[in-house]
């Protein structure tokens with residue numbers, strides 16, 4: 001996919017990306033930088049974020065916090081708020097809720113703590129980020145939110161009910177908030193990856209991977225860059241008439 | 256600008272109303288300009304004007320101009 005920078009309108013503005021230390025997150029950061037944005041790169045792994053920011057120190061602002069910690073999220077947004085008038089950063093016009101955890105377990109073997117943890121990280125934290133980001137964007141009457149959900153949440157997958165529920169909750173919020181925030185000029189979309197080769201899926205052995213890929217029409221795993229391209233499109237003005245949409249990046253996957 | 260003037264300006268910018276309408280007893284949802292969308296823009300405007308970040312409970316409580324002043328006072332903004 002060619003860069004959409006000519007139509008992206010991200011130059012002079014900033015975007016917050018959670019899970020920026022992960023594989024898909026890093027690809028999203030690179031994509032948004034190419035489209036002209038300054039990126040607040042959030043995660044817990046300080047070393048990885050520091051390394052990432054060294055690739056473009058003027059345009060990558062690392063933010064180290066646990067997204068499941070409500071107070072820490074507020075503090076991070078306070079930092080973002082304090083930089084809104086800095087011309088080197090620019091106003092926040094984008095949020096990518098990309099951080100996520102996946103704990104595969106059957107119904108009988110799912111501890112409620114593990115279920116709550118996935119709901120906290122994959123849904124509640126993303127929700128709090130949307131609340132706070134929308135407030136910053138409302139003044140400008142423009143913004144785009146992209147939530148990274150999953151085909152597992154869209155279609156269901158045996159042995160992944162808690163993860164599926166947490167992602168489906170985020171899809172529901174995406175569709176509802178797209179309608180609610182339309183009048184404030186904020187678009188809300190989601191990207192639903194299928195099987196992408198990252199640390200989230202590295203525990204799959206060859207046999208398990210083959211089984212997943214056999215249910216993928218393209219018969220191959222996707223790349224973080226392909227997910228990032230979809231995020232870049234939904235973040236850009238090339239998708240300015242699109243909101244409440246769940247964009248699949250899955251090679252036609254049937255989990 | 257005094258804090259009262261800044262507050263009035265924030266209400267005018269967010270709701271698209273005149274300064275004469277910004278009275279202490281003006282309440283949320285009693286004029287068409289102050290609906291839920293405008294409320295969000297108002298919160299955004301107040302946070303930017305007074306450099307604060309409001310708690311969700313305070314946003315829910317902010318049902319009038321008088322209440323806005325009372326809540327902002329908790330964030331060391333005096334009127």
Ligand SMILES: NC(=O)c1ccc[n+]([C@@H]2O[C@H](COP(=O)([O-])OP(=O)(O)OC[C@H]3O[C@@H](n4cnc5c(N)ncnc54)[C@H](OP(=O)(O)O)[C@@H]3O)[C@@H](O)[C@H]2O)c1
Nearest residue numbers: 019021022023024043044045066067099100150196198200
């Ligand atoms: N890989 C796939 O096949 C696939 C498929 C569908 C959807 N997805 C979704 O894509 C997104 C990115 O996943 P990925 O494959 O890139 O996985 P990954 O490499 O494991 O990255 C996960 C990211 O989430 C962050 N994170 C997790 N818990 C956090 C917390 N409590 N606080 C702050 N950050 C936290 C991690 O940050 P730290 O390491 O710094 O803590 C990391 O940056 C996730 O939402 C995932 O559900 C992935």
